[in-house]
Amino acid sequence: MLKTKTVTENLPKVIELGQRFDHTTPVLSSRQRGWNGIVVEQYQHLSNSFEVEFPAPSDHWLVLPLGQPVLVTQKSDDRLHESIIQRGDTILVPAGQPKYWCRREGICCAVHMHLKPEMIRQTAEASEMDTKRTGLVDCSGKQDLQLHQIAMLLLAELESGGMMGQLYVESLTQVLAIHLLRHYSTVTQTITSENRSLNHIQLQQTIDYIHTYLNRDLSLAELASVINISPTYFASLFKQAMGISPHQYVIQQRVEQAKVMLKRTDLTIADIALQVGFSNQSHLTRHFKRFTGMTPKQIR
Structure with a gap:
């Protein structure tokens, strides 16, 4: 100001x-x-x-x-x-x-x-x-x-x-x-989740759910409900366990699944994009290149 x-x-x-x-x-x-x-x-x-x-x-x-x-x-x-x-x-x-x-x-x-x-x-x-x-x-x-x-x-x-x-x-x-x-609050203290973490079963349940419903527009509330914890708490604990946020993990797994389908099926790139949860082919291409350094066409 x-x-x-x-x-x-x-x-x-x-x-x-x-x-x-x-x-x-x-x-x-x-x-x-x-x-x-x-x-x-x-x-x-x-x-x-x-x-x-x-x-x-x-x-x-x-x-x-x-x-x-x-x-x-x-x-x-x-x-x-x-x-x-x-x-x-x-x-x-x-x-x-x-x-x-x-x-x-x-x-x-x-x-x-x-x-x-x-x-x-x-x-x-x-x-x-x-x-x-x-x-x-x-x-x-x-x-x-x-x-x-x-x-x-x-x-x-x-x-x-x-x-x-x-x-x-x-x-x-x-x-x-x-x-x-x-x-911007009346109590400005450090936010932390020390001494708390997802156990192996909770983490595996979450990962299994993501892989099962990879094509969905997943939400934090939906993923957190799988192991019955709050969405905010889930996001921080998932990142603590996996090293990346839930959203980044989902994108990463969509790219990996698309890579498999490009090699093993004759589906069009646009169809593969939709089946793994991307909104369109350009959305897939952008993230695919970010994670692999190549385009879907180059992989195929």
């Missing part, structure tokens, strides 16, 4: 939602994709200015600017505070807290993420944090490049039409939730 100053005039008592608000609809939205615990949207506001007071949201709300620096006015302690918000800054509005802001002239491009409080609570529980003392806190203008990197990965997945699948989105969502609990 480049500069901040306090404006001493009092805030108007009531500002009708939408009265002076830029009604631009999102350029992209994940609402129709049914992502668990999170909604990701990209906005580009083109009008000169807007002023709006939001009622207390039911979800945690993250706004991550992507464009040029923009002058905004926000409410804090019944006063107005002007600040310049730029790329890399973070605006976090916790669930249950009303928010007022006014944007001046200028094009404003941003990613909005809405997170279910229940998902954050479950992540805290799985990480052995005290959920009664753990809550996200209001933040405006904090530079957080790691948070923006996570947002950009989610946005890229949205732009691709969900090419990487549900397991990938859920893995990123868990990383996002843990990052918020570490850096």
